[in-house]
Amino acid sequence: MSDVHDAGDASIPLLTDTLVPGNALLARAGAQGTMAAPAAAAAPAAATAAAGAMPAGAPGSHALDALDADALVERMRGRCMTWLTGEGRSVIEARCAAAVQEHSHWLVGQVSREIGLALEAQLAGWVKAAVNEELAARAGRGLSSGGV
Known part of the structure; x- marks a missing residue:
């Protein structure tokens, strides 16, 4: 056949x-x-x-x-x-492309959320460390200029 x-x-x-x-x-x-x-x-x-x-x-x-x-x-x-x-292959390719696109959007959203949560926790520590460094630097400049 x-x-x-x-x-x-x-x-x-x-x-x-x-x-x-x-x-x-x-x-x-x-x-x-x-x-x-x-x-x-x-x-x-x-x-x-x-x-x-x-x-x-x-x-x-x-x-x-x-x-x-x-x-x-x-x-x-x-x-x-x-x-x-023929025509069926085009239909299958279109549905696969749509599924991959939808999954990609979902994956980007998940990774963005996870990175956002990790950065939120880290950012608070980074800001505190930067403020403490700046206060220490200002305190060190104030002592050296005020004592001379």
């Missing part, structure tokens, strides 16, 4: 396709050639449902259901990978 999704691949049903055995109104046009008129298609589908029999080779058989499921899984995997390598 390839990683590349082929949007034009008619063998893989779309999510909008209804896979109902015996109902030609809901069947895919590509699987049955051309679509019959709604009234003409409804009659055989009603007859099949009333009889309780499934037409031979109908998409409802167990083997075809497993193949349809595998095809759907592969198609969805291809679409997911295409989205993740």
Whole structure:
């Protein structure tokens, strides 16, 4: 299986396709050639449902259901990978950038608060030491100039 999704691949049903055995109104046009008129298609589908029999080779058989499921899984995997390598990557990058930016702002705020609290405690000691040094210097100048 390839990683590349082929949007034009008619063998893989779309999510909008209804896979109902015996109902030609809901069947895919590509699987049955051309679509019959709604009234003409409804009659055989009603007859099949009333009889309780499934037409031979109908998409409802167990083997075809497993193949349809595998095809759907592969198609969805291809679409997911295409989205993740294209538009999805941009979305993821934008969300990651926003998360990193938000975390950076929070971290700057936390560090600023911690530094502020540490400086607040240190600043009081530094101011007291500077005032004491200045008072001692003034007292030393006053003694030397007043005694001479």
